[in-house]
Amino acid sequence: MDAVPTPAITIEQVLEICERELPFALQLGLSIERLAPGEVTVRLPYRQDFVRPGGTVAGPMIMTLADFAMFVAVMSHIGPQVMAVTSSLNCNFLRRPQPADLLGHARILKLGRRLAYGEVSIFSEGEDEAAPAAHVTATYSIPPAD
Amino acid sequence: MDAVPTPAITIEQVLEICERELPFALQLGLSIERLAPGEVTVRLPYRQDFVRPGGTVAGPMIMTLADFAMFVAVMSHIGPQVMAVTSSLNCNFLRRPQPADLLGHARILKLGRRLAYGEVSIFSEGEDEAAPAAHVTATYSIPPAD
Amino acid sequence: MDAVPTPAITIEQVLEICERELPFALQLGLSIERLAPGEVTVRLPYRQDFVRPGGTVAGPMIMTLADFAMFVAVMSHIGPQVMAVTSSLNCNFLRRPQPADLLGHARILKLGRRLAYGEVSIFSEGEDEAAPAAHVTATYSIPPAD
Amino acid sequence: MDAVPTPAITIEQVLEICERELPFALQLGLSIERLAPGEVTVRLPYRQDFVRPGGTVAGPMIMTLADFAMFVAVMSHIGPQVMAVTSSLNCNFLRRPQPADLLGHARILKLGRRLAYGEVSIFSEGEDEAAPAAHVTATYSIPPAD
Numbered sequence: 001m002d003a004v005p006t007p008a009i010t011i012e013q014v015l016e017i018c019e020r021e022l023p024f025a026l027q028l029g030l031s032i033e034r035l036a037p038g039e040v041t042v043r044l045p046y047r048q049d050f051v052r053p054g055g056t057v058a059g060p061m062i063m064t065l066a067d068f069a070m071f072v073a074v075m076s077h078i079g080p081q082v083m084a085v086t087s088s089l090n091c092n093f094l095r096r097p098q099p100a101d102l103l104g105h106a107r108i109l110k111l112g113r114r115l116a117y118g119e120v121s122i123f124s125e126g127e128d129e130a131a132p133a134a135h136v137t138a139t140y141s142i143p144p145a146d
Numbered sequence: 147m148d149a150v151p152t153p154a155i156t157i158e159q160v161l162e163i164c165e166r167e168l169p170f171a172l173q174l175g176l177s178i179e180r181l182a183p184g185e186v187t188v189r190l191p192y193r194q195d196f197v198r199p200g201g202t203v204a205g206p207m208i209m210t211l212a213d214f215a216m217f218v219a220v221m222s223h224i225g226p227q228v229m230a231v232t233s234s235l236n237c238n239f240l241r242r243p244q245p246a247d248l249l250g251h252a253r254i255l256k257l258g259r260r261l262a263y264g265e266v267s268i269f270s271e272g273e274d275e276a277a278p279a280a281h282v283t284a285t286y287s288i289p290p291a292d
Numbered sequence: 293m294d295a296v297p298t299p300a301i302t303i304e305q306v307l308e309i310c311e312r313e314l315p316f317a318l319q320l321g322l323s324i325e326r327l328a329p330g331e332v333t334v335r336l337p338y339r340q341d342f343v344r345p346g347g348t349v350a351g352p353m354i355m356t357l358a359d360f361a362m363f364v365a366v367m368s369h370i371g372p373q374v375m376a377v378t379s380s381l382n383c384n385f386l387r388r389p390q391p392a393d394l395l396g397h398a399r400i401l402k403l404g405r406r407l408a409y410g411e412v413s414i415f416s417e418g419e420d421e422a423a424p425a426a427h428v429t430a431t432y433s434i435p436p437a438d
Numbered sequence: 439m440d441a442v443p444t445p446a447i448t449i450e451q452v453l454e455i456c457e458r459e460l461p462f463a464l465q466l467g468l469s470i471e472r473l474a475p476g477e478v479t480v481r482l483p484y485r486q487d488f489v490r491p492g493g494t495v496a497g498p499m500i501m502t503l504a505d506f507a508m509f510v511a512v513m514s515h516i517g518p519q520v521m522a523v524t525s526s527l528n529c530n531f532l533r534r535p536q537p538a539d540l541l542g543h544a545r546i547l548k549l550g551r552r553l554a555y556g557e558v559s560i561f562s563e564g565e566d567e568a569a570p571a572a573h574v575t576a577t578y579s580i581p582p583a584d
Contacts, residue, residue: 085198
């Protein structure tokens with residue numbers, strides 16, 4: 001997988017897709033920190049209205065961050081194919097995140113013809129990725145080439 | 147579990163919690179259709195900005211609906227304990243939902259002292275629940291009584 | 293899915309497959325209690341060497357039972373296609389099973405062209421299926437028709 | 439977690455537990471390759487009766503290997519507490535394993551007071567762990583100290 005030296009999509013292309021077709025990603029303020037083939041880091045800014053009782057970032061925001069990071073990681077291999085869709089996502093919440101921006105670091109573990117599988121570590125900015133706030137695995141369905 | 151004839155929380159209490167502490171739930175327009183002990187149906191209204199490429203409701207909206215339905219189903223057993231938090235959520239996307247409101251039907255399968263576990267069927271209004279758009283299982287961590 | 297009145301495989305055909313190609317299923321004593329289209333009940337006999345510390349049936353036996361029940365449920369729709377393989381399995385252990393035979397009741401929730409998805413409730417014989425010892429969801433990959 | 443320089447259990451202690459209380463682990467031939475605090479590698483020998491149609495190691499064997507590797511990884515932190523039990527296990531099958539011994543490399547990502555969470559990469563001996571045959575995440579319930 002690491003034979004490809006540059007990702008099959010650029011940060012600008014992802015932004016265009018968001019503007020054209022993923023309005024909620026823009027509304028949440030999701031942005032890409034780092035983009036390499038099969039490996040992506042996405043940032044979710046801290047906002048008061050993302051917080052749940054107990055003062056931590058709500059679970060759905062964390063899952064949205066993870067799903068978006070996987071989506072971009074898949075496109076970093078297959079290019080801007082927006083019809084790639086999540087087929088399953090499993091999120092484990094491990095530690096209460098700090099009141100800070102969250103980073104989601106996605107890595108593709110398997111790129112098949114029909115399915116891609118990867119994992120995402122979610123951690124507060126400034127915290128250790130080895131002690132993540134959440135850990136996600138997800139499978140994406142890849143549209144048939146034609 | 148079915149020994150309790152009325153739920154341990156009312157729809158009004160859930161609304162108050164949302165207004166006070168879950169602003170994003172209100173922003174999305176989530177509402178409760180039906181509330182029984184351990185069994186809840188929640189509605190997510192159809193909105194153009196929830197849609198992803200391909201014209202279907204985006205995965206994160208479906209997971210948010212499922213997580214909220216489980217949260218209310220847990221409180222239907224333990225009362226308005228807002229510190230109950232998701233410890234894991236597993237979502238399988240099965241069919242592209244129609245451009246319509248989505249319903250999430252949550253059922254608690256295990257209520258322990260520390261953990262609750264249940265499943266949520268997600269389906270478009272007017273569709274058959276037996277052929278769901280998504281199927282979710284989730285575990286909630288219950289705060290210690292004191 | 294329920295349009296087909298009889299399953300696409302018989303109990304005898306499953307037994308032949310086990311004898312020919314799934315020796316461990318026979319060694320464990322797995323047997324089919326009930327076989328309908330998309331719905332199957334499988335029995336795992338209680339044996340002392342399946343027990344883990346605490347006197348309960350070990351997790352791997354429960355997952356083996358669930359995986360086999362799903363395999364048969366998939367074949368009840370698509371016929372004796374032994375190349376159908378598990379692509380993911382998620383098991384939640386909910387209650388310590390009794391020292392008794394275990395039953396696994398599998399139901400297909402989605403039968404696609406490439407993937408089948410279903411759930412399995414695991415419960416001790418004589419116990420209530422609504423309070424299962426374990427709950428499993430699984431996806432099977434269906435071999436391409438040719 | 440890495441403050442502890444030596445694991446809280448030895449390979450000999452794990453063997454004794456297997457002999458006394460986990461007969462099926464011995465029957466399968468599971469053995470420990472490497473044991474460090476929170477990180478364990480376990481070997482499942484290749485055997486003809488573990489194979490499923492298509493010539494690959496059957497899914498239940500892979501899940502058994504993963505569950506056992508997690509069990510030992512948990513005990514590498516908390517010592518020989520055999521009442522630690524799996525509370526959930528999620529297995530994704532990614533590539534058909536070779537006809538060879540399988541290795542399961544488990545790493546603890548979160549050690550709490552009540553729950554431990556980790557991941558296991560499963561790969562054929564001689565293959566690249568970065569391209570695993572299966573990827574597992576699992577949660578263990580830790581017995582209360584008394």
